[in-house]
Every structure is written in C-alpha cells, then in structure tokens.
Amino acid sequence: MELKLKVIGENRYELDVRGNTCPYPQLFVELALKRVDGTLEVLTDNPPSARDIPLILERRGFKVESKKEDSHWRIKIWK
Amino acid sequence: MEVSISLENIGKFIGKYSLGRDGGRGSLHFLRIKIPAGIINSKDLEEIAELSKEYGRGYAEITDRQDIQLHWIDSEKAIEIFEKLYKLGYTTDLCGQGFTTAGYGDVRNIITCPLSGKISKDVAKISIKLTKYFSGNPEFIDLPRKFKIAFTACGYDCVRAYINDLGMIGVDDGFTALVGGSIGSSYPGATIAKHLPVFIPEKDVFEFVKAVVEIHRDYSSRESKNKARFKNLVNSWGIEKLLKEIEKRVGKLERFEKLDLKPKAHIGVGEQNDGKYYFTLPIVGGVLNDEKLRIIASIAKDYGSGEVRLTPEQNVIFVDVDDVDSIRKELEKHFTIYDKESYYLSIACPSDFCGKTKDVHSKDLLKKLLTVDGDLKIGISGCRNACGCHNVFDVGFVGKLVKRGKEIVQVYDMFIGGNSKLAMKYKENLSPDKAVEEFKKLVNNYRNFKASGKSFEEFVRWYCGVET
Ligand code: SF4
Numbered sequence: 001m002e003l004k005l006k007v008i009g010e011n012r013y014e015l016d017v018r019g020n021t022c023p024y025p026q027l028f029v030e031l032a033l034k035r036v037d038g039t040l041e042v043l044t045d046n047p048p049s050a051r052d053i054p055l056i057l058e059r060r061g062f063k064v065e066s067k068k069e070d071s072h073w074r075i076k077i078w079k
Numbered sequence: 080m081e082v083s084i085s086l087e088n089i090g091k092f093i094g095k096y097s098l099g100r101d102g103g104r105g106s107l108h109f110l111r112i113k114i115p116a117g118i119i120n121s122k123d124l125e126e127i128a129e130l131s132k133e134y135g136r137g138y139a140e141i142t143d144r145q146d147i148q149l150h151w152i153d154s155e156k157a158i159e160i161f162e163k164l165y166k167l168g169y170t171t172d173l174c175g176q177g178f179t180t181a182g183y184g185d186v187r188n189i190i191t192c193p194l195s196g197k198i199s200k201d202v203a204k205i206s207i208k209l210t211k212y213f214s215g216n217p218e219f220i221d222l223p224r225k226f227k228i229a230f231t232a233c234g235y236d237c238v239r240a241y242i243n244d245l246g247m248i249g250v251d252d253g254f255t256a257l258v259g260g261s262i263g264s265s266y267p268g269a270t271i272a273k274h275l276p277v278f279i280p281e282k283d284v285f286e287f288v289k290a291v292v293e294i295h296r297d298y299s300s301r302e303s304k305n306k307a308r309f310k311n312l313v314n315s316w317g318i319e320k321l322l323k324e325i326e327k328r329v330g331k332l333e334r335f336e337k338l339d340l341k342p343k344a345h346i347g348v349g350e351q352n353d354g355k356y357y358f359t360l361p362i363v364g365g366v367l368n369d370e371k372l373r374i375i376a377s378i379a380k381d382y383g384s385g386e387v388r389l390t391p392e393q394n395v396i397f398v399d400v401d402d403v404d405s406i407r408k409e410l411e412k413h414f415t416i417y418d419k420e421s422y423y424l425s426i427a428c429p430s431d432f433c434g435k436t437k438d439v440h441s442k443d444l445l446k447k448l449l450t451v452d453g454d455l456k457i458g459i460s461g462c463r464n465a466c467g468c469h470n471v472f473d474v475g476f477v478g479k480l481v482k483r484g485k486e487i488v489q490v491y492d493m494f495i496g497g498n499s500k501l502a503m504k505y506k507e508n509l510s511p512d513k514a515v516e517e518f519k520k521l522v523n524n525y526r527n528f529k530a531s532g533k534s535f536e537e538f539v540r541w542y543c544g545v546e547t
Binding site: 001002003004005006007013019020021022023024026027028031032035036045046047048049051052056071 | 080081082083084085086087089090093097098099100107108154155157158173174175177178179180182183221
C-alpha cells in the first residue's frame with residue numbers, strides 16, 4: 001500500500017487523506033513530512049484530524065495554517 | 080506528477096482499526112475494542128487491562144454493544160496499540176462519526192445473547208463468524224453509514240433487536256428477522272424495527288445477513304449523512320420491496336408470520352443447560368478500571384471456566400460456575416453486588432468523554448437515580464444521538480445544553496414508557512436536581528399505582544394523561 005503525494009508547485013506537495021479517520025491522516029502527514037521538504041498541503045474531511053494535526057505539528061515547531069474549504073479542511077504545513 | 084510513499088507497517092491496520100473522537104475530561108480519542116459476541120477469556124481480559132493501564136489511564140468501560148472502550152488514547156501511540164490488538168486478534172470500530180457526509184460506515188460489534196449456548200441455542204458462533212467477516216473487509220467499510228446487527232435465540236429480546244438495523248431472532252431451527260430499527264435522531268427519526276416475516280434456515284443465515292448489509296451498502300442514501308441509515312431505506316421501500324431484493328440474492332424464503340418477542344435482559348443467577356450456573360455482576364454505567372478487569376479475569380478463572388460474557392446492559396456475566404455462594408463471596412470483596420434490579424438493567428452513555436454534556440453527565444445522573452428506591456429500568460443519553468437508549472427504556476433522560484441568563488447549563492428531557500416501543504416525552508428542560516426530583520415523584524406514584532395490580536404501561540398512560 002502506498003500514499004500518493006501530488007506535486008503542485010516547486011517544493012509544494014498536496015496530500016489528499018479524505019475518507020480516512022483517526023489516526024491515519026495524522027500518521028500519513030508524518031510519513032509525508034519525512035519524505036519531502038517545502039510546503040505540504042493536506043486535505044482532510046475528518047474533523048478530529050483537522051483539530052489534532054495543527055496542534056501536534058505546532059507543538060513540534062512547524063508553521064501550520066488551516067482553512068475550511070466546502071466539506072473539508074486544507075492544512076498547510078511549512079517544513 | 081506524484082511522489083509515492085510506502086505506508087510501512089501502517090497498511091495492515093487501515094480499515095480494521097481506528098480511534099474515535101472524544102472531547103471531554105481532557106480525552107481527545109477513545110478506542111472501542113470489539114469483543115465478538117461479548118465473549119472474552121481471562122487471558123485476553125488481562126491483556127486489555129494492561130492496555131488500559133499503559134495507554135488509557137487505567138479506565139475501561141463496557142459498552143452497550145459488548146465492546147470494551149478505553150479513553151485518553153494518545154494518537155501518537157495508536158500504531159503501538161493497534162499492533163498489540165492485532166496480535167491478540169481483536170479489531171476496533173471504525174469511528175467515522177466525525178465525517179459530515181455519508182460514507183465510511185462499518186458493521187458494528189454484533190450484539191449477542193450473553194447466555195448464548197449456555198441456556199439456549201449457540202448463536203455466538205455465527206455472530207463471531209460474521210464479526211470476523213465484516214471487520215476490515217474492504218467491501219464493507221464504506222457503507223453509507225454504520226450498520227448494527229443483533230443475534231438472540233433464548234426466546235426473548237435480550238439484545239434490543241428492535242432498535243438494530245438487523246435483529247436475528249432464533250426460532251425453531253433457524254431465524255426470523257427484524258429490520259430497520261434505530262433510535263437516533265437521523266432521518267426519519269427514532270424508529271422501531273419491523274418484522275421481516277420470513278424463516279431463514281440456520282445454514283443460510285450467513286448469506287442472509289451478508290445480503291442485507293449489501294443492500295444497505297448498495298441502496299441506502301448517500302445523499303446526506305442524515306438520510307443514510309438503513310431505517311430510511313426500509314421505510315421508503317417498505318417490507319415487501321426489501322424482501323424481494325433479499326430473495327433476489329439468497330433465493331426464495333419461507334414465510335414466517337408469527338413473532339411474539341418480549342424484551343428481557345439476562346441478569347442475576349441461573350442454571351445453565353449443563354447444570355452449571357451463571358452469575359451476573361452489575362457494573363453501573365459499565366465503568367471499570369484495569370485493576371477491576373484483572374480481578375474479574377482472575378475470579379472467572381478460579382470460579383468458572385475463565386470465560387466472561389459482557390452484556391448489553393454493560394454488566395459482566397460469569398459462566399460455567401459450580402459454586403454460586405463462593406463466587407458471590409469472592410466478588411463481594413471487590414464489588415458491590417446490588418439486589419435491586421435497576422442496577423442491572425439501566426445504562427448511560429459516555430457523554431462525559433464525548434464532551435456533549437456539562438456537569439451532571441449521563442453516568443453521574445444514573446448513579447443519583449439508582450439510589451432512589453424502585454425497580455425501573457433507566458436509560459440516559461447525553462444528546463439526541465441516543466447512545467443511552469433513553470427513548471426505549473421505562474424511564475429515559477436525554478441531555479441538552481441551554482442558555483440560562485449568561486450561562487450555558489445542562490438540562491435533561493424526561494421520557495417514560497419505552498421498552499421495545501418508543502417512550503413518550505414527559506417533561507422538558509429539567510435541571511439535573513429537578514430530574515432526580517421528578518424521577519422520585521414518578522417512582523412513588525408508580526409504587527401506589529402498582530399496589531392496585533396494574534402494569535407500568537397502564538401507569539404511564541394514566542401518569543401522562545393519555546386516554547386508553
Ligand atoms: S448520546 Fe450523545 S453524548 Fe452520549 S455518547 Fe452518544 S453522541 Fe455522545
């Protein structure tokens with residue numbers, strides 16, 4: 001099984017984890033952050049993940065911005 | 080362009096394990112471990128006690144679907160916990176309750192008669208087989224919404240089959256079914272299941288259940304979460320159309336019209352078919368801790384066969400007991416063995432963890448109500464989702480938060496007269512103290528009424544001023 005990261009610009013990646021419940025969106029983000037540098041934009045429709053991901057990553061020193069778009073969130077993470 | 084990333088060891092857990100959302104008592108996540116048919120041996124119980132101690136601050140709760148639920152789970156430790164459960168052979172509910180759209184529903188733990196095989200036909204076997212089949216099966220983890228199944232064959236409805244999506248009721252050498260029950264607020268509102276008047280031979284029951292879940296998967300609405308429960312499909316199709324669709328998949332079924340099913344919970348002490356005994360330990364609100372789980376495991380080993388049954392009333396039943404007096408004496412060293420039936424029959428949801436109530440939470444209110452003299456069955460839910468079955472118990476309370484002046488306060492609506500049918504709303508917006516007061520009043524009135532030989536149903540009609 002694999003995760004697909006979409007390249008959406010120079011050092012900009014998008015990770016679509018919609019349809020995944022806790023703790024997977026958070027775990028997938030961690031795997032992705034191990035692999036890429038730059039900006040990661042995460043799409044999640046799981047409200048607890050939209051709550052947890054910014055919390056945990058900010059605690060670890062990442063800059064994070066979260067925005068609601070229709071029925072999902074777009075969480076931008078700067079590495 | 081895409082970058083592929085390996086899921087490493089996470090892949091094997093997807094679809095089989097998840098954490099649920101908490102929002103109270105400082106807990107962010109719960110872990111609901113499915114205990115197939117509610118049957119667990121002492122060794123596994125000790126292992127779960129260890130998980131509770133290591134990852135859940137020692138707290139553990141028996142749910143009304145015979146799961147064991149832990150709280151305060153750190154999502155960063157999830158994989159470690161899943162790995163341990165995987166080795167033990169347990170899975171969890173897939174808690175997609177956070178999603179606002181239809182989809183990602185799974186088959187929940189199958190409620191099973193807790194005395195299956197001990198006083199009646201063994202339905203646990205088929206229930207366990209089905210639980211294993213559905214858990215993590217990629218074909219059944221994106222249902223329009225969750226699907227709830229119950230199995231019993233003891234002659235009573237001891238599993239609240241009437242409020243499950245599918246209730247399988249043992250009759251003769253097979254089953255008949257109830258369909259489309261669900262008491263939550265989703266469309267079209269609280270609904271008691273209808274009888275699907277067919278006979279399902281035992282050899283066909285697996286395929287029958289699978290067919291019904293497939294119909295939910297293929298035809299229940301995905302338009303919105305609110306319309307996606309199976310009860311909506313059953314209501315809009317009607318029984319005949321549903322039956323036709325089932326028969327398309329499993330072949331013609333013999334008609335079976337007569338079903339006279341009374342609700343009854345298994346409590347107390349009784350003799351099993353093999354001459355041994357079962358013994359029920361009441362657990363108020365299902366709340367235990369790791370130490371108590373260990374004590375239960377050890378007593379089950381020393382005084383029975385090592386097996387315990389979790390009940391839909393959030394209690395524990397010890398089975399295969401030789402000496403009832405000795406087990407009671409041993410249990411009394413660690414637990415209170417109440418005689419009053421309401422301690423065994425009442426349930427309350429975990430609204431304290433869910434975060435939908437303020438003080439006084441569901442389980443705390445239950446504790447207060449149980450101290451009132453009387454033997455009524457109480458169900459308490461923190462909100463309209465009805466996890467505490469408030470609308471189908473003798474007396475029910477459902478919480479809501481309301482604005483009083485500048486403050487948001489906890490109040491409860493009171494329902495009476497449920498029990499395999501929907502209860503009537505009796506009072507609204509009671510403060511927790513007022514709820515206890517109203518309950519006391521009701522109990523006193525019922526006591527006097529009962530003295531004249533009348534039933535609780537008659538009392539409810541009289542008390543609510545409904546013409547008979
Ligand atoms: S009834 Fe409401 S408050 Fe209670 S557990 Fe269910 S969702 Fe939470």
